[in-house]
Amino acid sequence: MKSKHSALVMLSLVYLFSANNIHAQENTMDHLLPVIPEGWQADGESELFDRESIFQYMNGAGEVYRSYDYKNLLVQRYKKQGEEGVTVELFDMGNPADAYGIFLRNRMSSSVGIGNDSEYRSGYLVFWKGKYFASVFTYAETDEARNAVFTLAQSIADKIEDSGARPALMKYLPEKNKNEYSERYFHLYTDLNERYFLSDENILNLGDETRCALASYTISDEEVFLLIVQYPDPAHARSALAEFRTTYFRTDDETSFLQLENSLWTAATETSDKLIFVFDAPDKEEANSLLLNCVRLIKGDKDE
């Protein structure tokens, strides 16, 4: 009886310790800090910023991350004698789709093979893996600093266990004529405007609950945009389409195609909980073709 009681106490203590440990990991991301390359050392303590305090670190730029499901940012600096230093920024974006989305924001070049996808440019290395987006950078790109950037980034990626997956919405973007590195994934109209300015107001009713996939295409030397918006349900999609027609097409009828003041074509259609838009097509036929190709992908047909 006594030994059974002792065992229960022991089990309780083990449980409590484990629970506290898990809680500690939820409150800090330090376990993801990289192995430090030889010759380098941590420069000060790591800092953790949440959705409110991120502005203390990066001022208004914090809004970029808050437009996604951003949770926390871990910052750690590293130094070495004779070097400018390297900074690690590790963002918990809440879910893999949003980590992917923030990674795509400034995508311009090919992968450097870290995490799920990555990019390196002039001292900056960014990658995404699981629900995390990481930025590892130096302001003075020496060979030593560049090597440290890559080493630190790879170490962080190795520590992230869950790989996560691209949002399913992206596979509905047709490949034909698509511009390389033009894909974007986001939620808010302000992010749409960054790539293709539509309106100062939220005329598509975008928000935290909507998911957007955007890509640009070159068709007859014109940059054409395809936007897919997934709404919580078909009713929301229909309502958003009606508002778009009223506000942008300036009609209350079921117009799907309109040639705008610059002679380029805009098209819109709905399928279940999704709206599909084509902007700046050179002619109506190309707008329709791109629209239909996207609809086919959504319905499970092959990409043409």
Add this chain to the structure above:
Amino acid sequence: MNKKPVFTRRDFLVGSSATAAGMALGIPNNLKLDSPVSPKTSRAVLVRDPDAMSADGKYNGPVLSRMLDDAVTALLETSSADEAWSQLLNKDDKLGIKTNIWRFLYTPKELEQAVRSRALNVGIPSDNIAIADRGIHSNPQFTEATALINMRPLRTHHWSGIGGCLKNYITFHSQPWTWHGDSCADLGGIWKLPVCAGKTRLNVLVVLRPLFYGIGPHHFDPEHSWFYNGLLVSQDPVALDSLGVKLLEEKRNVFFDKPPKGGTSAKHVQYAETRHGVGLADLSKIDLVKIGYTEDSLL
């Protein structure tokens, strides 16, 4: 109930000077936003000197000091820089110089010291001159200042369209992010806060090496900035920001074969005039005086 007019891309296509491919940063002046403006003009000066910066990005302090002196002299139409600064400041002032420390494009120290030097010349004691960017909402040297000089570099901004004179005062508020709503539409309202309202004697929009297109994780890429080697000065911050918007638009039109189709509209500049009455955004009402060299002026 009157519905607020919705402003779309189609209004740009009709009303702006943007190319068919490109996207304007500013809202076209022909569009009516909120209430009409009062019929007056604002004076601004653009001064440029090719020796203001070296090719490797170093600032030439003496040249910048002279440029600033020339600009305020032209702005106030005085016979000398001493006279101009004496009109701007007096020895009893407590001066706050609001700068900007954004790592990639900060207010040059040389300019800060040029203003400080002029303030000392006017007779303001050293202890009554403060230079800062952050924390000014609780810094007595700013909260109790009788005079402010607003000075920062021009750049694009992913949230507000541009970072200019109007936005530079956001740190006068203890929670700057509360002004981010609707792409920072109401930044002009900050200028009416008691802590800074009516105190600004001079605005300097530093256009030595403006950023005209933001990209990358920190919104800065040196490839999208250029040596313009200028300073824009005025007592009207809205006028300077409106000129700044125009400058960045024109540079994008020149730089890109096909200017980007996206971009945050800097509507806070027009709203600063039409909602908040802080100054004039209408370019047709801004009297721009250009001094120094004028090659590739874009304005």
